[in-house]
Amino acid sequence: MSNRSSKTTPARTSIVSSPHLAGDDDWRMSEFEYGLIIAHNSFTRWMTRCMTATGYRDFSPLEVLIVHNVNHRDRDKRLVDICFMLNIEDQHTVNYALKKLTKAGLVQRDKRGKEIYYSTTEAGKQACEEYRKVRERCLLSTLRNVDQGDIESGKIADLLRFISGLYDQAARASSSM
Numbered sequence: 001m002s003n004r005s006s007k008t009t010p011a012r013t014s015i016v017s018s019p020h021l022a023g024d025d026d027w028r029m030s031e032f033e034y035g036l037i038i039a040h041n042s043f044t045r046w047m048t049r050c051m052t053a054t055g056y057r058d059f060s061p062l063e064v065l066i067v068h069n070v071n072h073r074d075r076d077k078r079l080v081d082i083c084f085m086l087n088i089e090d091q092h093t094v095n096y097a098l099k100k101l102t103k104a105g106l107v108q109r110d111k112r113g114k115e116i117y118y119s120t121t122e123a124g125k126q127a128c129e130e131y132r133k134v135r136e137r138c139l140l141s142t143l144r145n146v147d148q149g150d151i152e153s154g155k156i157a158d159l160l161r162f163i164s165g166l167y168d169q170a171a172r173a174s175s176s177m
Helices: 028-054 061-074 079-086 091-103 122-145 153-175
Strands: 107-112 115-120
Touching: 028 061, 028 122, 061 079, 061 091, 061 107, 061 115, 061 122, 079 091, 079 115, 091 107, 115 122
Parallel strands: none
Antiparallel strands: 107 115
């Protein structure tokens, strides 16, 4: 008979992406950040390839996000609204993306007084719908077949929004140093 407790867990191998940033107690954050990096790169690659599968090539991940945001709830949006919703500080990159999407015929602009409002064209709405179909076929159908165990996507989304707030707060604090 073994003297080991039944509650003993196997040693976990940590993946510390930046050991120079991780002390004895904060290696978990480095591991989390490495996971974020990998997830971010996978997600951006997915967005561009999914959009390509809908017949629209040469769109950056930001442009894909923006066309979906403009299409969201079928409401016209201003540049500042889009930046706020996507938590983007640099309005110039969003403005450039909107110009590219307008030129591609997916987004249209409407000047009202001093404000410019953006909305999706019929082609933009159709592109978003085709994206949804590809997403369903390639991503969601696979996700449904995977045993998710204790993983709840709502809780993960809540955690990611919380972490986003922490990084935003840390960014503001570091800019005053």
